[in-house]
Amino acid sequence: MSARHILVINCGSSSIKFALIREDREDTLLSGIAERLGSAESELRWQSGEQQHSLKIPHAGHRQALEQLLPQVQQHADGKLSGIGHRVVHGGEHFTAAHLLDAAALAAIRSVSALAPLHNPACLQGIEAALGLYPELPQVAVFDTAFHQSMPAQAFRYAVPEQIYREHGVRRYGFHGSSHRFVGRRAAELSGLPVNDSSWLVAHLGNGCSTCAIVNGQSRDTSMGLTPLEGVVMGTRSGDVDPGLHLYLGRKLGWSLQEIDNLLNKQSGLLGLSGLSNDMRTLEQARSEGHAGATLAIDVFCYRLAKSLAAMSCALPRLDGLIFTGGIGENSPLIRSQTVAHLPLLNLAIDPQANARSVGGQFGEIQAGNHPRILVIPTNEERQIALDTLALLPD
Numbered sequence: 160m161s162a163r164h165i166l167v168i169n170c171g172s173s174s175i176k177f178a179l180i181r182e183d184r185e186d187t188l189l190s191g192i193a194e195r196l197g198s199a200e201s202e203l204r205w206q207s208g209e210q211q212h213s214l215k216i217p218h219a220g221h222r223q224a225l226e227q228l229l230p231q232v233q234q235h236a237d238g239k240l241s242g243i244g245h246r247v248v249h250g251g252e253h254f255t256a257a258h259l260l261d262a263a264a265l266a267a268i269r270s271v272s273a274l275a276p277l278h279n280p281a282c283l284q285g286i287e288a289a290l291g292l293y294p295e296l297p298q299v300a301v302f303d304t305a306f307h308q309s310m311p312a313q314a315f316r317y318a319v320p321e322q323i324y325r326e327h328g329v330r331r332y333g334f335h336g337s338s339h340r341f342v343g344r345r346a347a348e349l350s351g352l353p354v355n356d357s358s359w360l361v362a363h364l365g366n367g368c369s370t371c372a373i374v375n376g377q378s379r380d381t382s383m384g385l386t387p388l389e390g391v392v393m394g395t396r397s398g399d400v401d402p403g404l405h406l407y408l409g410r411k412l413g414w415s416l417q418e419i420d421n422l423l424n425k426q427s428g429l430l431g432l433s434g435l436s437n438d439m440r441t442l443e444q445a446r447s448e449g450h451a452g453a454t455l456a457i458d459v460f461c462y463r464l465a466k467s468l469a470a471m472s473c474a475l476p477r478l479d480g481l482i483f484t485g486g487i488g489e490n491s492p493l494i495r496s497q498t499v500a501h502l503p504l505l506n507l508a509i510d511p512q513a514n515a516r517s518v519g520g521q522f523g524e525i526q527a528g529n530h531p532r533i534l535v536i537p538t539n540e541e542r543q544i545a546l547d548t549l550a551l552l553p554d
């Protein structure tokens with residue numbers, strides 16, 4: 160049988176990110192984004208190898224953008240696209256794994272949309288457009304939350320009355336599942352350990368950041384919660400704050416819940432702390448020039464991250480290693496070393512030279528001497544989504 164190709168789609172309300180993956184190749188054949196959909200500035204941009212392309216598609220919606228994109232995809236797939244994998248943010252408790260898209264699955268995704276009111280309806284728009292264009296092609300939904308459905312109740316339940324959980328689904332779900340799953344498996348492979356007998360801490364550090372405890376290939380705890388706002392400090396998200404903050408700001412400033420939500424999701428995190436930027440590269444540069452806000456933002460980011468990793472260690476029977484991934488985790492020796500410096504009680508220590516070398520999408524093993532492994536592993540959420548899709552294709 161010739162190698163199969165999967166198109167991976169990640170829809171936002173006005174954008175579609177896409178990647179074409181071939182099962183026997185680690186690289187991406189074609190990737191890009193359709194942006195500002197629904198406006199006069201709608202544009203499709205894609206790259207294959209070194210070549211960059213763009214196409215203006217004024218007023219295109221999701222369906223029109225996919226129509227423009229699919230001939231490119233078919234050309235790069237030698238006309239043999241085997242399936243489409245859709246990234247879906249929230250699967251609630253309904254989805255514990257990826258799922259073939261049929262009418263029942265669509266209804267179930269719709270039924271959990273209240274948990275992700277901005278994201279799931281956007282995903283559904285993309286799914287419906289793709290199903291309309293390719294009704295015969297197998298299509299699969301891969302959920303950010305599904306990997307974390309293996310968490311035990313002691314990790315996923317909040318200490319609120321049972322009824323709030325049972326009737327309204329208020330619990331920890333966790334996100335970044337495809338990334339945590341991908342790097343957890345890769346870490347076991349690279350370390351020569353069986354996935355089903357391995358035990359990892361993961362720090363996924365991108366614009367969004369989360370930690371995870373993975374035991375025997377399964378998530379046992381994670382820092383994000385009901386929404387992606389909980390946990391460690393992120394680019395513009397605050398991570399954990401006292402829930403009493405809402406009432407305090409409401410009373411003191413007369414702010415609505417919507418305004419407070421906007422503050423915590425869009426104006427906080429690295430951006431809020433530094434008063435400068437949500438981008439770690441900018442902050443590292445500013446810190447080196449003595450910028451106090453950037454220095455504080457990095458200090459809080461690393462300390463809070465280390466605290467979260469130490470908390471995650473409660474879910475592990477032993478520590479086979481700590482994994483750094485995501486744009487910051489894969490590229491910032493400073494953040495890795497400053498975080499690990501807070502974790503001597505986990506016996507973690509970094510080799511400075513190996514740390515400095517492990518940048519730019521390279522795998523690296525960066526622990527000092529006989530200390531537990533610290534691995535830098537480039538994540539590949541698109542590949543994980545493609546693998547999950549391939550596993551569900553009919554023979």
Ligand code: AMP
Nearest residue numbers: 365366437438439440485486487490491
């Ligand atoms: P992601 O969402 O995974 O693409 O990660 C985005 C984050 O990675 C941003 O905060 C970037 O500033 C950060 N990042 C990318 N490259 C570097 C780098 N060389 N050093 C520090 N941070 C980086």
